[in-house]
Amino acid sequence: ETGVTQSPTHLIKTRGQQVTLRCSSQSGHNTVSWYQQALGQGPQFIFQYYREEENGRGNFPPRFSGLQFPNYSSELNVNALELDDSALYLCASSSQLARADTQYFGPGTRLTVL
Amino acid sequence: GDSVTQMEGPVTLSEEAFLTINCTYTATGYPSLFWYVQYPGEGLQLLLKATKADDKGSNKGFEATYRKETTSFHLEKGSVQVSDSAVYFCALVNDYKLSFGAGTTVTVRA
Numbered sequence: 001e002t003g004v005t006q007s008p009t010h011l012i013k014t015r016g017q018q019v020t021l022r023c024s025s026q027s028g029h030n031t032v033s034w035y036q037q038a039l040g041q042g043p044q045f046i047f048q049y050y051r052e053e054e055n056g057r058g059n060f061p062p063r064f065s066g067l068q069f070p071n072y073s074s075e076l077n078v079n080a081l082e083l084d085d086s087a088l089y090l091c092a093s094s095s096q097l098a099r100a101d102t103q104y105f106g107p108g109t110r111l112t113v114l
Numbered sequence: 115g116d117s118v119t120q121m122e123g124p125v126t127l128s129e130e131a132f133l134t135i136n137c138t139y140t141a142t143g144y145p146s147l148f149w150y151v152q153y154p155g156e157g158l159q160l161l162l163k164a165t166k167a168d169d170k171g172s173n174k175g176f177e178a179t180y181r182k183e184t185t186s187f188h189l190e191k192g193s194v195q196v197s198d199s200a201v202y203f204c205a206l207v208n209d210y211k212l213s214f215g216a217g218t219t220v221t222v223r224a
Contacts, residue, residue, distance in 0.1 A: 006157075033211065042118075042203055042214030043158070056210040090157055092212075102148070103212060105158040 002027050004093050004106035012112045013081050021076045021109045023091030031055070031096060032074040033103060034066060037088040049074055078111075086113045116141040120204050120215035127194055127222050135189040135218045137178075137204035145206040147171075147180050147187040152201045152217070161189075161202070194222045 005024045013019050025032050031050045035043035045058035049068035063079040072093070078085055088110050092103035121136040139147070146165045150158040162171030167182035178189045187204060199222045204215040 004157075035212070040217075042205075042216050043212070045211040045213070048210050058211065092158075101207075102160060102163060103207070104160065105150075107157040 004091060004104055006089075006091050006106040006109050008109060009107070010110045010112075012114065014114050015081055015083060017081050017113075018077065018079045019081060019111060021078075021089050021091075021111070023074045023076070023093075023106060025072045025074070025091075025093035026104050029093035029095050029104070030072050031094045031101075032068055032072065033092045033094070034074070034076045035090040035092065036060075037090055037108070038084075039087070043090055046076070081113045083113050086111060116145065116206060116208050116213040118204050118206055118213055118215040120202075120218050122216075122218070124219040124221060127220070129196060129222055129224050130193045131222075133189070133191045133194045133198070133220065135202055135204070135220070137187045137189065137215060139185050139187065139204075139206050141185075141206055141208050141213075143208060144182075145208040147178070148205045148207070148212070149176070149178055149187070149189050150203045150205060150214075152203065154200075158203065194220075196222050196224050198222050 033048040034046040037043040047057040048055045052068045068074045088108045090108045091106045094101045094103045148163045149161040151161045162173040164171040164180035170179045201217045
């Protein structure tokens, strides 16, 4: 069974640029959630996708957007990057809507905005 | 809204010492509760979970009991090892999202 994978591992961008992060969910999982973890803090929920539709969203501006594909993999897109977007971005997958189910995390993508 | 409050760190212990990390939560309804662990440079790994009141989650010698009356989910381990050095996050899931505490850094010295 393949776990959650993310790419790239590290990324360096400059302010104002756009970035796309990718996530492959664990085999058999149809729900993907994205989290932002700033240095020294707990992860913050960005949004969740279920069956290719956004299912819920945290307190993040519209320049954070996402997609889920028929194979349940997902992308996180961030436009007009700001310095505060520097963080570890974590993807998590689960087998159903996450009310009671467990989310399994990938290793994350470290984004640095200069 | 939902929130999780964890005992502040860092915590430094000697090998074979007893570890407790306090966690309390505020939530509507009946959330499931989790402890995740993050080793240096890695993502989050599920350590244990509990889905209803009085449930005890356990894994790798760690335990936590879902206490609805005190809205707590404290993590304990009776004898820590150097390999337990990591950041520990308490979390709850309600509706569709996980809400995390700020994390507690634990360092175990040989």
